[in-house]
Amino acid sequence: MSKLSRGSWASLLLLVALWQVLAVSETVAFLPTPGKTLSTLIAEAQSGELWMHLGITLRRVAICFAVAMLTGTLMGVAMGLSPKANAVLDPWLVVLLNVPALVIIILCYLSLGLVEAAALLAVILNKIPNVAVILREGSRSFDPSYTALAVSYRLPWGDRLRHILLPQLAPYLAAAARSGLALIWKIVLVVELLGRSNGVGFQLHSYFQLFDVAGILAYSLSFIVVVQGLEWSVLRPLERHATRWKPVPAL
Amino acid sequence: MRIELTRKRFPGRPGEPDRTILEDVTLELGSGEFVCLTGPSGCGKTTVLNLISGIDRDFEGHLEEPEDYRLAYVFQQPCLLPWRTVEENLRLVLPKAERQHSDRPLHYLKRMGLADYRNAYPGDLSLGMARRASLARAFSIDPDLLLLDEPFVSLDEDNARLLKHLLLELWSERRCSVLCVTHDLEEALELADRILFMCPQERGIPYEYRPPLSREERTPEQISRLRQELPRPSQPKEKP
Numbered sequence: 001m002s003k004l005s006r007g008s009w010a011s012l013l014l015l016v017a018l019w020q021v022l023a024v025s026e027t028v029a030f031l032p033t034p035g036k037t038l039s040t041l042i043a044e045a046q047s048g049e050l051w052m053h054l055g056i057t058l059r060r061v062a063i064c065f066a067v068a069m070l071t072g073t074l075m076g077v078a079m080g081l082s083p084k085a086n087a088v089l090d091p092w093l094v095v096l097l098n099v100p101a102l103v104i105i106i107l108c109y110l111s112l113g114l115v116e117a118a119a120l121l122a123v124i125l126n127k128i129p130n131v132a133v134i135l136r137e138g139s140r141s142f143d144p145s146y147t148a149l150a151v152s153y154r155l156p157w158g159d160r161l162r163h164i165l166l167p168q169l170a171p172y173l174a175a176a177a178r179s180g181l182a183l184i185w186k187i188v189l190v191v192e193l194l195g196r197s198n199g200v201g202f203q204l205h206s207y208f209q210l211f212d213v214a215g216i217l218a219y220s221l222s223f224i225v226v227v228q229g230l231e232w233s234v235l236r237p238l239e240r241h242a243t244r245w246k247p248v249p250a251l
Numbered sequence: 252m253r254i255e256l257t258r259k260r261f262p263g264r265p266g267e268p269d270r271t272i273l274e275d276v277t278l279e280l281g282s283g284e285f286v287c288l289t290g291p292s293g294c295g296k297t298t299v300l301n302l303i304s305g306i307d308r309d310f311e312g313h314l315e316e317p318e319d320y321r322l323a324y325v326f327q328q329p330c331l332l333p334w335r336t337v338e339e340n341l342r343l344v345l346p347k348a349e350r351q352h353s354d355r356p357l358h359y360l361k362r363m364g365l366a367d368y369r370n371a372y373p374g375d376l377s378l379g380m381a382r383r384a385s386l387a388r389a390f391s392i393d394p395d396l397l398l399l400d401e402p403f404v405s406l407d408e409d410n411a412r413l414l415k416h417l418l419l420e421l422w423s424e425r426r427c428s429v430l431c432v433t434h435d436l437e438e439a440l441e442l443a444d445r446i447l448f449m450c451p452q453e454r455g456i457p458y459e460y461r462p463p464l465s466r467e468e469r470t471p472e473q474i475s476r477l478r479q480e481l482p483r484p485s486q487p488k489e490k491p
Contacts, residue, residue, distance in 0.1 A: 145330050152304035152324040153344040153392065163343055167334040245334045245372040 032214040041218035049203075054222060057199040060188050064123040065180060071124070072131025072176065077169070079132065080139030096129040105191055114195040123187045130183060131176045138172030139165075170242040178235060185227060252280040252396060252428060254303060256312040259295065272298055277456050278447065280396070283426040287439035290449030290457075296432040300324065300398045303430070323389035324398045329381035331373035331388075338369040341388045359387035363417060379410035386414065390421050397422070399431040403438060415442065419466065436481075440474045
């Protein structure tokens, strides 16, 4: 799956061509050409700036992703399995789901100050309800016949988790991970823009103040490449492994 | 093994009263005995298996279990985990200490004619094969008590006959106690040492019948003769 089909290549080329036309004809104000963007990207990479900021942002994404997935999964599974837990946690979930991301970010910065912990917490709080909702659905769809199997054959809890519960949750975990990665890196950029002095979000902010659209697009481009790389090198192989038993592969 | 059920209720739909399925029913199961439990659908046959196996603990009554015994349950559907290979499915139910090295899973797969499918996923098996794998899984744990819930239902005649044959063969080697739920009277007459007839409104010890012939003598003709002579299960004999 790591190779693009011919159709995908053609459509990608078309996008670049369209970009070129829009830039040269100045239909979109301040839009640099693809060539200009690429040379900015190379210059940033050679100076080391790109790698530093990209690295810092990715580290934040990784931490937030791990914490939000773990917390959201525990919360969602608890809510899916226990009506009592659902009754207690549901109001929290509704509030968290509906408070705008920006409000959570502002509240975190105001209460904790413009520090790294506040930035991470803001992103995590934005992502948790999303994971919890998906995993709650997942654990509500547990097949009772597998639970009956586990009970009657007296399977220990560790085995039930590993062989019966997690495989049933796998598609939901994959959905939460995929939508999570996209959501988290977008919010991380906003958090960086508002209150950090490094990272890709901070760089975008600087270029915005300088009206340097080539710089902005160069960083966006690098990020698209990284996220797509993660999808191909980590998420898809994981998903293929998790669905290897299916008679017809889902991908 | 003895189960005394005072009452088993199922919650009704909102606004409706609970339904009582079983009331004052007592079943006893001897060691090494093959018992078939039969009766019309909805009379609580499967419920009895679920209570014995511990899947359903919500009942009034008393379950007398031997100490430290191993229970295997062959469900109506094969219930193999689709994300584990056939062999992994068999090993999974073994106690931790035996899981890696026990040779029983492979032995029983061979006996069931499934040796070539040990690395296949259950999705690649036919229903008949999956049922055999499920029976192999039950025998792999070396059970003291084997529960079977309609193990031959929706199989074609050849597959059903094969599975019955394999079941009797393995049971006569292992001599575990078997409690087999079936709605098919001829099946029960063919397999059982003792047949219990459950009726929806009946209390006490269910009416029981012991086929008078040895298993070898139970030819299809003899079975249909026994069936003719059997008192109607709906009009059970007065119990002593």
